[in-house]
Amino acid sequence: MIRQPIRIIRKRKTREEILELSTPLFARHGYDGVSMRDIAAAVGLTQAALYYHFADKNQLYLDAVAYEFRERVAALKDMLAGNGTPWKRLECFVAGLARMMASDKDFLRLVQWVLLDTNEARQSTLAKQVFRDMFVAVHDLASELDPHVDAHLLAMSIFGLVIFHFQAGATRKFMPGRRPQQDNPEVLARHVCDLLRGRLASADGEAR
Amino acid sequence: MIRQPIRIIRKRKTREEILELSTPLFARHGYDGVSMRDIAAAVGLTQAALYYHFADKNQLYLDAVAYEFRERVAALKDMLAGNGTPWKRLECFVAGLARMMASDKDFLRLVQWVLLDTNEARQSTLAKQVFRDMFVAVHDLASELDPHVDAHLLAMSIFGLVIFHFQAGATRKFMPGRRPQQDNPEVLARHVCDLLRGRLASADGEAR
DNA sequence: GTCTATACGACGATAGAC
DNA sequence: GTCTATCGTCGTATAGAC
Numbered sequence: 001m002i003r004q005p006i007r008i009i010r011k012r013k014t015r016e017e018i019l020e021l022s023t024p025l026f027a028r029h030g031y032d033g034v035s036m037r038d039i040a041a042a043v044g045l046t047q048a049a050l051y052y053h054f055a056d057k058n059q060l061y062l063d064a065v066a067y068e069f070r071e072r073v074a075a076l077k078d079m080l081a082g083n084g085t086p087w088k089r090l091e092c093f094v095a096g097l098a099r100m101m102a103s104d105k106d107f108l109r110l111v112q113w114v115l116l117d118t119n120e121a122r123q124s125t126l127a128k129q130v131f132r133d134m135f136v137a138v139h140d141l142a143s144e145l146d147p148h149v150d151a152h153l154l155a156m157s158i159f160g161l162v163i164f165h166f167q168a169g170a171t172r173k174f175m176p177g178r179r180p181q182q183d184n185p186e187v188l189a190r191h192v193c194d195l196l197r198g199r200l201a202s203a204d205g206e207a208r
Numbered sequence: 209m210i211r212q213p214i215r216i217i218r219k220r221k222t223r224e225e226i227l228e229l230s231t232p233l234f235a236r237h238g239y240d241g242v243s244m245r246d247i248a249a250a251v252g253l254t255q256a257a258l259y260y261h262f263a264d265k266n267q268l269y270l271d272a273v274a275y276e277f278r279e280r281v282a283a284l285k286d287m288l289a290g291n292g293t294p295w296k297r298l299e300c301f302v303a304g305l306a307r308m309m310a311s312d313k314d315f316l317r318l319v320q321w322v323l324l325d326t327n328e329a330r331q332s333t334l335a336k337q338v339f340r341d342m343f344v345a346v347h348d349l350a351s352e353l354d355p356h357v358d359a360h361l362l363a364m365s366i367f368g369l370v371i372f373h374f375q376a377g378a379t380r381k382f383m384p385g386r387r388p389q390q391d392n393p394e395v396l397a398r399h400v401c402d403l404l405r406g407r408l409a410s411a412d413g414e415a416r
Numbered sequence: 417g418t419c420t421a422t423a424c425g426a427c428g429a430t431a432g433a434c
Numbered sequence: 435g436t437c438t439a440t441c442g443t444c445g446t447a448t449a450g451a452c
Contacts, residue, residue, distance in 0.1 A: 160372025177360030198406020
């Protein structure tokens with residue numbers, strides 16, 4: 001009665017192990033760039049064994065992405081759930097999102113793969129399962145921040161400001177004005193929040 | 209003397225035809241998602257003929273992307289070259305970039321593929337050949353807009369605000385607050401410019 | 417320049433033993 | 435649940451005729 005639950009915890013199910021070990025592969029190389037053989041090798045199984053746990057490659061990919069996203073999305077929603085002023089909650093969320101994107105490259109890349117996917121079934125499944133909840137929370141915050149602005153556009157802009165910065169991370173190396181501290185998520189978060197609060201210095205000093 | 213140039217214009221070189229017809233394929237399905245057979249079929253050649261014009265698939269891809277980017281990047285740089293106030297030039301650029309991203313999905317997707325590429329040689333080649341010039345121009349504009357802000361970060365934010373909106377175009381369909389006019393590049397451009405000018409209504413009305 | 421033919425490895429997926 | 439073995443297809447790339 002004591003041993004049983006311990007054993008369950010220590011020896012993880014093969015299915016979960018496959019999900020966990022295949023996500024970094026899909027994140028780095030995309031759906032077409034990863035073969036069932038690659039995944040099998042990473043898990044330490046033969047390729048045929050994967051078909052016992054998943055109907056086909058597509059289903060494995062779908063389950064892997066959903067599995068990887070579940071906990072991150074929950075964490076992001078928590079950041080938005082506080083009860084400070086809307087601007088305080090925004091700062092908290094932007095900083096948290098920036099930290100996550102900086103530390104978890106695989107998650108960032110999976111987001112990019114999903115956005116690029118041309119398989120409509122796959123994309124709509126993931127959009128609804130994985131993005132929607134998170135977007136709704138930011139959308140609601142956006143309409144609190146400014147009831148007169150288009151909340152959909154503002155929410156998208158908040159995501160875009162943070163995510164695009166990290167998306168461009170590799171190519172930014174070759175761009176002028178690059179300094180190491182720009183990779184610090186706190187620095188980016190401050191920049192984004194300042195921008196959203198309208199603190200570009202000369203914005204009001206110019207002819208209108 | 210008259211015929212010769214006419215003939216040159218009318219009958220395009222096979223090499224250029226390959227470049228032009230392969231970019232939409234690469235844009236939609238990425239490097240791994242397009243085979244030499246696919247490209248050959250699109251051009252109306254056999255697969256073997258492609259190897260007369262390009263050393264291998266990688267070189268064909270590199271040339272195709274560079275070819276596609278050349279004219280768009282030139283157009284974008286033109287938008288930045290005017291001699292109005294910095295804010296006027298920003299508005300002009302943002303509107304132009306938004307129009308381009310809205311009308312030319314293939315270009316947008318190629319940008320995404322390049323950002324996701326894990327092949328370092330390919331990515332650094334394209335970053336320098338294709339992104340750098342455009343970024344420099346926006347970077348310089350950014351430092352004119354506000355000499356006290358980090359121009360690198362601001363330039364990246366300007367790109368991110370416009371590009372991410374269209375990147376998320378397909379998944380936005382499933383998000384709340386979606387309205388058809390948000391797909392209008394002029395509407396997005398105005399939103400982005402307002403945001404950059406610090407015109408979120410309650411930004412200053414809130415406890416600071 | 418473009419063709420046919422082909423080499424040869426990798427792919428997703430299945431059958432059947434254990 | 436996992437294995438070995440195999441199927442048919444597709445991938446890049448090359449050789450050599452025209």
